Amino acid sequence: MSKLPSASEQVYREVKERILSATLPGGELISEGEIATEMGTSRTPVREAFLRLEAEGWMRLYPKRGALIVPVADGETEHVLSARRLVESDAARTVVRASEGVRAQLTTALRANLDAQRAAAEAGDVAEFSGLDADFHGLIVRAGGNPLLTAFYVSLRERQRRMTARSLARDPRQLQSIIDDHTMLAGLIESGEAARFEEAVDAHMRRVHGLPPSDGDGAR
Template sequence: MSKLHSAAEQVYREVKERILSAGLPGGELISEGEIAAEMGTSRTPVREAFLRLEAEGWMRLYPKRGALVVPVADGEAEHVVSARRLVEADAVRAVAAAPAARAELVRRLRAGLDEQRAVAAAGDVAEFSGLDADFHRLIVQAGGNPLLDTFYAGLRERQRRMTARSLARDPLQLASIIDDHARLVELIDAGAAEQFETAVGEHMRRVHGLPRGGDR
């Protein structure tokens, strides 16, 4: 790998992480020069990274002005939450009929809850948003449908960004999210698939500030 490509990859990963963790909020205009200076590189790898982020839909480039971090689109949170609820509910229906798989999922989710509590105590919102996304994906993976797992994986980055944005707006949500997760684990453990679907929908809508009643 050339030094230029390596530098561009490093810039790409760093800037994308800031976008996903709400360190660079939607609507913010940044310049190649400021990122280059901050990361100790030339503008060329920054430009390459910005072009890649634009192709993925995270940025919009304006010649001589800079790069705009694309805000979460109107209605996007609603669509992501609706899709996630359907996929997670399907997975829980599958594990409800498979006691061994359900027990293993519950074990892994409870271990994840311990990690979430430790990260929340440290106040690391960026790290927590990643753990939150991993918690929900564990549920989907346990359903055993590789097509739905691949689809859900495509939502992970959008989910992370939405959660980080919500936590940046109200960091006190950390405790309530963990409480919600603990409740979801208990419903899975009980094999209560229908109650889980209602609870996970309410949980996601509350976290992302969406009105209730739009899940069905």
């Protein structure tokens, strides 16, 4: 029989989802009491959840004041994007060198994900969309077939989700431009253009997260 999550686990999942979806933005101060009241529980499971979130680096606890949602650190976006670009570009090159069947299978999965992205965008569901965005890029990495790189990329997924949700909160019009970029990236995979994919995914990530173009981007 399946075991229902504890109250602490429920609070942890809910508050973490709010952080990752940017519903609770970096810099916001929340209290145990308000979360306990909202979720209909005592303060003890909330305190346990907060301690867990602090250990993971999402919160900073201040006795008698509350919990601060830790903002994205200076330079973190650039570092995450650099790591993602290297791993994803390597996976794309591997897929392109593989059989047409491997490439076709990945393209089919990417287009199914794009359909779900369009549905989430139409519904205005930013939390769902940011998860699908991370999954889109994750599909490419997994198709590369390197379990070590896949595990590393998965470790970046939560940071990626949060960064995307934060960017969409600043400018919801990016929903459609992200879908357009993803459609182009899927097409480059399908046509076997690994070099163009590497350039395009770098430019795409920088646009989404408000970073200046890297050297040479201006010509694209």
